Every structure is written in structure tokens, then in C-alpha cells.
Amino acid sequence: MAQKVIQIPTLNDSPHDFTRLFGIWNDVNDYFEDIRFDFSRCGFLRPNAVAFLGGLARLVESRMGSVTFDWSTLHHGAVMTNLCQNGFAGTFAYPSSRWDGNSIPYREDKTLDMNGIMDYLTYNWIGKGWVHVSDRLRDAIAGRMWEIYSNAFEHSGTEVGVFSCGQHYWRQNYLILSAVDFGRGIPANVRSFLRQYVREALVSKLSGAACLKWAFERGNSTCTGGVARGLGLDLLKEFVRLNQGKLEIYSNDGYAIVDKDGERFENRELAFEGTVVHITLRCDENLYRFRDEAE
Amino acid sequence: MRLSIKDQIGPRCIIKEDGQKIYDAVHGALQNGETVTLDFEGVSQFASPFFNFAIGQLLKDIAEADLRRLLQIEHLNETGRLVVERVIENAAKYHGDKDYRKIVDDILEQQAKESD
Numbered sequence: 001m002a003q004k005v006i007q008i009p010t011l012n013d014s015p016h017d018f019t020r021l022f023g024i025w026n027d028v029n030d031y032f033e034d035i036r037f038d039f040s041r042c043g044f045l046r047p048n049a050v051a052f053l054g055g056l057a058r059l060v061e062s063r064m065g066s067v068t069f070d071w072s073t074l075h076h077g078a079v080m081t082n083l084c085q086n087g088f089a090g091t092f093a094y095p096s097s098r099w100d101g102n103s104i105p106y107r108e109d110k111t112l113d114m115n116g117i118m119d120y121l122t123y124n125w126i127g128k129g130w131v132h133v134s135d136r137l138r139d140a141i142a143g144r145m146w147e148i149y150s151n152a153f154e155h156s157g158t159e160v161g162v163f164s165c166g167q168h169y170w171r172q173n174y175l176i177l178s179a180v181d182f183g184r185g186i187p188a189n190v191r192s193f194l195r196q197y198v199r200e201a202l203v204s205k206l207s208g209a210a211c212l213k214w215a216f217e218r219g220n221s222t223c224t225g226g227v228a229r230g231l232g233l234d235l236l237k238e239f240v241r242l243n244q245g246k247l248e249i250y251s252n253d254g255y256a257i258v259d260k261d262g263e264r265f266e267n268r269e270l271a272f273e274g275t276v277v278h279i280t281l282r283c284d285e286n287l288y289r290f291r292d293e294a295e
Numbered sequence: 296m297r298l299s300i301k302d303q304i305g306p307r308c309i310i311k312e313d314g315q316k317i318y319d320a321v322h323g324a325l326q327n328g329e330t331v332t333l334d335f336e337g338v339s340q341f342a343s344p345f346f347n348f349a350i351g352q353l354l355k356d357i358a359e360a361d362l363r364r365l366l367q368i369e370h371l372n373e374t375g376r377l378v379v380e381r382v383i384e385n386a387a388k389y390h391g392d393k394d395y396r397k398i399v400d401d402i403l404e405q406q407a408k409e410s411d
Contacts, residue, residue: 112310114310115307198396228354228389229343231343231385235343
């Protein structure tokens with residue numbers, strides 16, 4: 001059987017890095033044979049890349065292909081240490097166990113495991129001690145983050161699940177969480193929903209950016225069934241704004257960012273089937289208090 | 296009627312399935328005009344899917360003013376209260392029969408302006 005070798009470059013979390021990740025998805029998608037990921041050109045991998053590559057491997061496996069992470073090609077010690085620490089290497093056949101450090105474990109959720117995900121968010125992510133928060137605020141933040149998983153499982157139709165990874169960057173003092181699914185994508189869902197009411201010729205003109213913008217508005221939801229929904233993204237972006245952090249969503253041909261400058265929506269050339277939610281939170285403790293909590 | 300949410304659901308009010316359980320337990324009583332108290336003592340984590348189904352859904356056949364009069368909520372922390380308020384506000388203005396044709400036209404118009 002032919003083996004396709006995919007070079008993993010150094011991957012950060014700028015839009016350019018996401019383009020490279022989606023390029024890898026494009027190379028691998030619909031290739032039903034063996035894939036080998038080669039790390040010889042990789043000098044750094046951010047959590048978004050870790051979550052994405054893990055999910056991509058499971059996607060290929062779900063299509064009866066096979067994936068090998070060729071650890072013998074990974075010569076960069078810091079990258080290897082990080083991938084061992086967050087459990088990614090151990091998940092993909094490298095003989096190591098994860099340990100506690102600055103990384104937030106790589107996680108695979110095939111189904112919506114409420115307690116598992118909430119424990120991860122509560123104790124491994126926000127409650128790990130990177131930032132001193134009251135238990136009440138820790139619980140509140142974890143609840144807002146839950147909306148990411150809820151949306152992914154409820155709307156995306158992902159067959160392989162949701163893949164997460166995070167990291168605390170102590171020098172810059174911020175905390176990252178990335179969650180990836182390989183489902184239909186938000187713009188595809190919005191278009192599919194609107195097609196029930198409006199003719200195809202019009203709906204197909206909606207750009208990825210316009211669809212994301214619609215999905216970001218409070219009360220808008222593609223769910224049917226008579227129960228009002230559409231608050232998840234709104235609650236999440238409100239929290240990110242208060243924190244002066246950053247919420248980025250890449251989905252199909254759309255990109256959304258919420259940060260201190262507001263909300264922006266863009267179209268992207270390379271469409272990817274799925275959604276990445278990438279959150280960067282500042283760990284400045286002044287940003288982590290309820291109004292009634294004393295300094 | 297008084298319901299301890301921690302006894303019924305546990306310390307996490309997160310998923311819609313649990314919200315549906317609460318809805319099923321209180322809907323009839325509220326429709327009959329009875330007062331219902333939901334006690335959130337011991338519940339520490341909240342998310343919107345739970346409240347959409349537990350409370351937002353009640354507004355399908357109970358007027359907002361009646362719901363606010365009949366449904367008493369106790370020991371719910373600030374975070375939970377904020378989510379409940381959003382859910383009620385959202386459900387109260389929710390209409391299944393939105394004019395999606397107009398919505399799409401408006402989006403396309405905006406899209407055209409932005410690409411000029």
C-alpha cells in the first residue's frame with residue numbers, strides 16, 4: 001500500500017499557521033491509504049496544531065486509513081518534551097506517559113462526556129493554578145467554556161468527536177485552549193438551515209464570514225424544535241471581552257475573531273470541513289474577579 | 296412545589312437532557328398556576344443548554360409575567376442568575392416563524408456593501 005508522507009512544519013497559531021494546518025487537512029482528506037507525519041522540519045507546535053493533528057489522525061482512521069506519527073523524525077527536544085507532557089505522544093504510540101507541567105492535556109472526546117469535559121476545564125485548565133481565581137469564578141469560567149463542546153457536539157455532526165489541547169505560557173502569562181472538530185462547519189450548518197426557508201440560489205451566495213456573523217448574534221441558532229437557543233457563543237464572547245482575551249473561530253471558509261478591538265469576520269480562501277475554536281485568555285488576576293470579590 | 300436541583304441533577308446544571316428533566320417536573324404545576332421553587336443550593340456550575348430546556352422552554356405556553364410570579368429561584372449564584380436572565384429574555388422574544396427571506400436579503404445586502 002502506498003504511503004503518503006506529510007511534512008509537519010513549525011506551527012504557531014497565527015492565521016498563516018492555520019492556513020498551513022488546513023493545507024495538511026487538504027492533503028490528507030480523501031486519501032484513504034497510509035499517512036506518515038514527518039516532524040523533521042518542525043521546531044514548535046502550539047496546542048491548536050496538536051489538537052488538529054490528533055483529530056486529523058482519527059479522521060483518517062475513521063475512513064479506514066492508517067496514520068503514523070514518525071517520532072524518529074522529531075529532533076527538536078522541546079517539542080518532544082511538550083508532546084510527551086501533554087499526552088499526545090503517548091496517545092499516538094510513543095512509549096511515554098504524560099505529566100503535569102505548563103501544558104494542558106491533549107484530550108479526545110468521541111461523545112459528549114459532560115463530567116469528563118467539565119473536570120478537564122475546571123481542574124486541568126482554568127483551575128490548575130495558572131491564575132488565582134475563587135472556586136466560584138473558576139466554575140463560572142468552566143461553564144462558559146462548556147459552550148464550545150456543547151456547540152461542537154450538537155451542531156457539527158462530527159463522527160470522530162472533539163479534540164482539545166491547551167497550554168499556559170508563563171512568560172506572556174496567558175492561557176490557551178483549542179478545540180477542533182471535523183464536522184460540517186458553522187457556515188455549512190447556517191446555509192443548510194436557511195435553505196429550509198429561502199431558495200438555494202440566494203443562500204449559496206452567503207459568504208463564510210456572513211454565516212459566522214449570523215451565528216454570533218444572540219438568539220440565532222440552527223436548532224429547530226421550538227426551544228429558544230443561540231446563547232452559547234454570545235456568553236463565550238462576552239466572557240472573552242471582559243478578560244481582554246481573544247476568541248478565534250475558523251470554520252469552513254469563514255473566520256471570526258473577538259478581541260479588545262471588537263468582533264470581525266473574514267472570508268478565507270482555503271475552506272476546511274470542520275471548526276476550530278481557539279481561545280487565548282489573559283492570566284492577569286485583576287481580570288479575574290466578580291464585582292463582589294475583594295482585591 | 297419545591298425541588299432541590301442538586302438532589303435531582305447534581306452539582307452541575309449543564310446539559311439539555313438534565314434541563315428537560317426539570318421542565319418535565321415543573322411544567323404541569325406551573326400551568327396549573329401553582330408556585331414552584333427551584334432550590335440551587337449546592338449547584339456550582341451552569342451552562343445555557345440546561346436553562347434553555349429547564350426554564351426557557353416554559354415560555355412556550357406560560358406568559359413571562361406569570362412565569363416570573365410563579366417560579367421562585369433560590370440560592371442561585373450570580374453566574375447562574377445571569378444565564379437564567381439571558382435565557383428568559385431570549386425565549387420571550389423567540390419566534391419560530393422568523394422571516395428568513397428578509398434575513399438572508401439583509402445579509403446579502405450587507406455583504407455586497409462590504410465587498411464594494
